[in-house]
Amino acid sequence: MKLLQNKLTILSPFIVLAVVLIFALTLAPSIQPKPTDLPIAFVNEDEGVTLPNGQTMNMGEKLAQMIQQEQENELPIKWATVKNEESVRKGLDNQSYYAALVIPKDFSEKQASLQISNPMPASVHIIVNQGMNTMASTMAGQVLNSVVDKMDETIQAQLLQGFEQQGRIITTTQAKVLASPITKVVTNVNETGTNTMNGNAPVALFQPIWMASIAGSVLLFFSIKKLSWTTRRDALIARLAQTFMGAVLALFAGFGLTSIIDLLGVNIPSFVDTALFLSVASFSFFLMISAVLSWMGIRGIPLFVLILFFGAPLLSMAPEFMSPFYKDWVYSWLPMRFMVEGLRELFFFHQAVNWNGSMVMLVSIAAGSFIILVSSVLKPGTTVQQSAKTSA
Template sequence: MKLVHQKCIYFSPIIVVAVIFIFILTLIPSVNQAPKNLPIAFVNADEGMTVPAKGKVNIGDQIKQNMKSSSTAQSSVKWIFVSTTKEVEKGLNNQKYYGALIIPKDFTKKQATLQTAQPNVPAIRLLVNQGMNTAASTIASQVLNGAVDKMNENMRLQIVKRFEQNGTQLSANQALALAAPIQKTVINVNETGTHSVNGNAPVSLFQPLWMASIAGAAVVFLAIKKITFSSRKEKIVNQVGFVIIGGILALAAGFGLAWLAEVVGITVPSFLDTALFLAIAYFSFFTLISAVLSWLGLKGLPIFVIILFFGAPLLSMAPEIMPDFYREWIDPWLPMRFMVDGVRELFFFGEHLTWNHSVSALALISLISLCAVFASALPASSVKKEKSHSI
């Protein structure tokens, strides 16, 4: 059997195991998703009340102190104590908080009525920043609901104990109120809607755009490699043509992807803004990949395939859920993160295409990449040859 005489056959088990090893590494960030210091806002608007023999009573302040004492550096939640509801709403829209717990101004007054014949159950508002991150907002919702459930349990025990000490029997209204002595109203803000791939539409759009960037850069690179340049000037002029071609590809990719997203059923709030932003993202990726190819050749292409497999799982995760190593050393350097953040702002936060952080970051990547592409047209050997000819 001639096959056994091929040396590559003996290396195939090693290659197979190596491929499995590389791909299993991509699962590490997703294996143990434990949130750490997930920022959730807390607003105590409770005005309290004056009680005979007790003086000023403010249950909202007591809850606030309990929250502060329960927070540690290693807590899954980081409670951010905010002064006003308006400040919270601004923070939610600016993606500072994954959720918020708001105690109303009449909380103590209504809580005091639970021991009267006409109980008036106090209410707490829970805000969940749904568009910020699907997984993190789900965790925030669970934390907020759990916090109110714990308050309910503590308040129920305290009130029942007072009734027992006073030897008073509960009326039907009081018993009904004590079933849930604190009402909670859950409100989703910056909602993802029903046609957003469960809130993961920004991440879903990344992969086709990234692969199209790799394909476009590879095709243009191979086309340029076939051209013979007679001078350095001609090569530089050709690079200008490269930029124009990249712009055309970017517009085609941006508008094409936005249109196809609508075709498959994804809700695109502003087609023009989304298409133009995707075009900017494509051009940034295209120039980045082209810069590496211009210096390393096609052997640089696997770098971006590996970035895809290692980076894609992180894009759907909030930084507070990532392991420390990935959050501090991998996530900040992922170029596709700016694309996902920008699309999320357009889709879920009512933003329009402006010169924001995402656009400026993508533009900076493009600028640096273009400098590298043009620099590749000026190798030292070419400069020396031109100088020798001029002499």
């Protein structure tokens, strides 16, 4: 049969295998991700206490030593010592830490009270930066709970051993407190809240904007190809008109998507800020795709499809969960991560549209892409080709 002798037929199994291999590789980052170096803040505000025998005790410092020992046990944490709770809360708002462990000022005083008949339970404060990344902040909270539980067990064993050596009988009140000498107060900050797709709304909005940008770029690319011009000036005007139409399409995409998710019940902190930011992201992606198409033609589209499939699984992950390869060579180059980071700030960190890091990067991508797009009018043979179309 001629079909079986056709080169494409012979190559088709290898092509199918290559496609399966490429798209199977997109699943690799999300298979058993292991966190490393999660940045967590430690604050020791404990002022210590002077015991009746004249000795001083600072349990906060002992807890700091225990934490250092835990770090040596290869916990997936990168501890950052911060001077006070006010500073750590600023760091949480600036997305410097996924969580924080705060030892209050009266911690030693309340620990010392465990020696008397009416003890006061001591507490530590765990602050979880929920909006920074759902997976990473949940993991950070779990690790801190585990660390505090181990501290609790250690202090409990030391206290009971001391009572036993002294031959003292503990009261019922002491027994209740000794069951858990350290209590945990857990607080979520920058909360994801309700109706935010379990905190994944910033990631979920990427795909519609990305696909709309590709569609708009391709449509205007074919529209430009149908035009004819004889001078580079005409070609430049066409590129400027293409850019203007891209801005119009971006506004439709940004405000349209925001309206749709609003109707679907997604909790949007600020409609206008979200719509404007999505429009800027869409315009940035449009210019980037159009710039590639202007030089490579429609052959450049598979590049952006691959970026979509390889990038999408990484956007919901914290960088600390990625392998060095994906973190340094894939994630760091993804243009859409700036959109997701900017949306997180809008949704969970009470930010408005401003000249922050995400906006600067998106505008920089747009500016660089615009230069590349406009420079395509200098391609050799551009006006000759179009002139030929005119004469034909």
